[in-house]
Amino acid sequence: MDFLLRPWPWYISGPLISLVLLILVYFGKTFGMSSNLRTICSIGGAGRFSDFFRFDWKAHLWNLVVVLGAMIGGFIAVTFLSDGSVIALNPETVSDLRELGFREAGKSLLPAEIYDWKSVLSFKGLTLLIVAGFLVGFGTRYAGGCTSGHAITGLSNLQLPSLVAVIGFFIGGLIMTHLILPLIFGI
Amino acid sequence: MKLLKFLLVGVFFGIVLVKSEAVSWYRIFEMFKFQSFHMYGIIGSAVFLGILFLWSIKKLKLKSIDGNAIHLPAKDKGFTRYLLGGSIFGMGWALAGACPGPMYILLGTGVFSMLIVIAAAVLGTFTYGVLKDKLPH
Numbered sequence: 001m002d003f004l005l006r007p008w009p010w011y012i013s014g015p016l017i018s019l020v021l022l023i024l025v026y027f028g029k030t031f032g033m034s035s036n037l038r039t040i041c042s043i044g045g046a047g048r049f050s051d052f053f054r055f056d057w058k059a060h061l062w063n064l065v066v067v068l069g070a071m072i073g074g075f076i077a078v079t080f081l082s083d084g085s086v087i088a089l090n091p092e093t094v095s096d097l098r099e100l101g102f103r104e105a106g107k108s109l110l111p112a113e114i115y116d117w118k119s120v121l122s123f124k125g126l127t128l129l130i131v132a133g134f135l136v137g138f139g140t141r142y143a144g145g146c147t148s149g150h151a152i153t154g155l156s157n158l159q160l161p162s163l164v165a166v167i168g169f170f171i172g173g174l175i176m177t178h179l180i181l182p183l184i185f186g187i
Numbered sequence: 188m189k190l191l192k193f194l195l196v197g198v199f200f201g202i203v204l205v206k207s208e209a210v211s212w213y214r215i216f217e218m219f220k221f222q223s224f225h226m227y228g229i230i231g232s233a234v235f236l237g238i239l240f241l242w243s244i245k246k247l248k249l250k251s252i253d254g255n256a257i258h259l260p261a262k263d264k265g266f267t268r269y270l271l272g273g274s275i276f277g278m279g280w281a282l283a284g285a286c287p288g289p290m291y292i293l294l295g296t297g298v299f300s301m302l303i304v305i306a307a308a309v310l311g312t313f314t315y316g317v318l319k320d321k322l323p324h
Contacts, residue, residue, distance in 0.1 A: 004206075007206060007207075007208055008203070008206040008207050009228075010207070010224070010225050010226075010227075010228030010229045010232065011228060011232055012207075013203055013204075013206065013207030013209065013229050014207075014228060014229040014230065014231065014232030014233040014235075014236070015232055015233065015236050016199075016203045016207075017200075017203060017204075017207075017229065017233040018232070018233040018234075018235075018236035018237045018240060019199075020196060020199065020200045020203070021233070021237050021240065022237075022240045023196055024196060025240075025241070025244065025251070025257055025259065026249075026251055026252055026257070027192065027193070027196075027251065027252055028251035028252060028253055028255055028257070029193075030259060030260070033286070033287040033288035033291075034286075034287040034312075036287065036291075037287060037308055037309050037311075037312040038312055038316070040309050040312075041309060041312055041313045041316060044309075046313050046316060049313075049316070049317055050316040050317050050319065052315075052316035052317075052319050053313075053316050061190070062190060062193045063193075065190045065193040065194050065197065066193050066194075066196055066197035066200065067197060067291045068194060068197060069193065069194040069195060069196060069197020069198040069199075069200070069201065070197040070198070070200050070201035070204075070288065070291050070292045070295065071197075071201065071291050071292060071294055071295030072194075072197070072198050072201065072295060073197060073198040073199060073200060073201020073202040073203075073204075073205070073292065073295065074201040074202075074204075074205055074210070074291075074292035074293060074294070074295030074296040075201075075295045075296060075297070076198065076201070076202055077201065077202045077205035077206055077296070078205060078296045078297070081202065081205075081206060082205075087208050087211055087213055087214065089213055089214075089217055089222075089223070090217055090222040090223050092220075092222050093213070093216065093217040093220060093222045093223070096220065096222075097213070097216065105213055106211075106213050109205070109208070109210055109211045109212070109213075109293065109296065109298075110211065110212045110284065110293065110298055111212055111213070111284075114212065114284075115212075115298055115300050115301070116300070117300060120300045120303065126303070128282065129283070129300065129303045129304050129307065130303060130304075130307045131279075131282065131307075132279050132282035132283035132304055132307070133279070133283060133290075133303065133304035133305065133306065133307025133308040133310075133311065134279070134307045134308065134310060134311040134314075135275050135276065135278050135279025135282065135311065136276055136279035136280060136283060136285075136286065136287065136290075136304070136307075136308045136311065137279075137307065137308030137309060137310060137311025137312040137313075137314075137315070138272075138275055138276075138279075138311035138312065138314055138315050139272050139273065139274070139275030139276030139277070139278070139279055139311070140272070140276045140286075140287060140308075140312070141272070141311070141312045141315040141316070142268055142271065142272025142275060142276075142315050142322065143268060143269050143271075143272030143273040143275075143276055144262060144263065144268065144269070144272070145262075146276060146286045146287045146288070147230075147280070147286040147287075147288065148286075148287075148288055150262075150273075151230055151234070152230070152233050152234060152237060153237070153259070154262060155234045155237070155238075156233075156234050156237025156238050156240070156241050157237075157241050157259050157261075158238065159261065159262045160262075161262035161263065161264070161265060161266075161269050162262060162269075164266060164269040164270055164273065165269040165270075165272070165273040165276075166273065167270065167273065168269060168270045168271065168272065168273020168274040168275075168276070168277060169273050169274075169276055169277040169280060170219075170277060171270075171273070171274045171277060172273065172274035172275060172276060172277020172278035172279075172280070172281065173215075173218075173219045173277035173278070173280055173281040174219055174277075174281075175274075175277075175278060176219070176277070176278040176279075176280075176281035176282050177216060177219035177220060177281045178219070178220075180278070180282075181216075181281070181282070
């Protein structure tokens with residue numbers, strides 16, 4: 001049972017993620033998490049502002065149920081399936097992060113410097129989370145998918161647009177990590 | 188009951204993503220720094236097997252659980268939207284350290300400040316829907 005509690009290596013996790021894709025396809029659906037954001041807009045009445053949100057959201061209810069399950073899965077994983085081990089980051093990553101002011105790299109899933117209420121309730125911290133979320137929500141719909149829809153499903157289905165989108169993910173991610181994060185957290 | 192199976196898929200997905208550490212901000216940072224194979228291994232092996240699965244489904248003409256032919260919709264043609272939208276998404280991904288799946292999963296792990304990110308993501312999607320026809324695609 002110990003292996004369940006330890007972090008799972010990539011060669012176990014990756015294949016299990018492809019299993020999620022396979023099961024959803026077998027259920028006659030597809031694997032795409034960001035579509036739920038559009039569904040939530042539609043349920044909230046966004047159809048009054050744009051055609052884009054005028055669709056039968058009830059047909060997408062199954063995907064919101066996947067989301068609910070994923071939240072429960074997250075709870076189960078940290079509550080019953082964790083041994084509290086530190087994330088085995090590259091020591092170089094840890095030292096790069098220390099230079100940016102992140103003191104506890106890998107000791108939890110998320111940095112307290114961004115997600116703790118103390119940080120969140122400052123102007124800088126709140127702005128950061130809102131901008132981050134907005135970029136994800138805007139970008140993913142503009143690109144027509146996120147990591148699950150493009151990087152996993154689209155690439156598995158050999159879709160050229162998904163390859164372009166994933167290249168985009170990396171252009172944006174590299175700019176943020178190498179150029180903008182040092183400006184936000186450095187000094 | 189029909190929805191129960193989707194709940195279970197979600198639970199499985201949530202557990203896998205936490206145990207793989209793919210929901211960790213630190214792992215995403217490390218990935219964009221090219222300092223570890225971990226995330227590339229996860230995505231790479233998922234895609235490798237995904238290609239095999241989808242190829243076999245097409246080759247064997249397998250049916251879905253309700254007896255219909257399995258068909259994955261092709262992505263719309265285009266270039267600008269994928270590169271530009273993808274880049275915007277990538278910036279958010281690297282800043283939040285979470286993409287749409289992990290956002291919900293992390294909320295489930297008890298990080299309630301993630302609600303702010305999710306709310307902002309809904310607002311971002313809404314903004315896209317309103318501006319859609321004015322954007323290059």
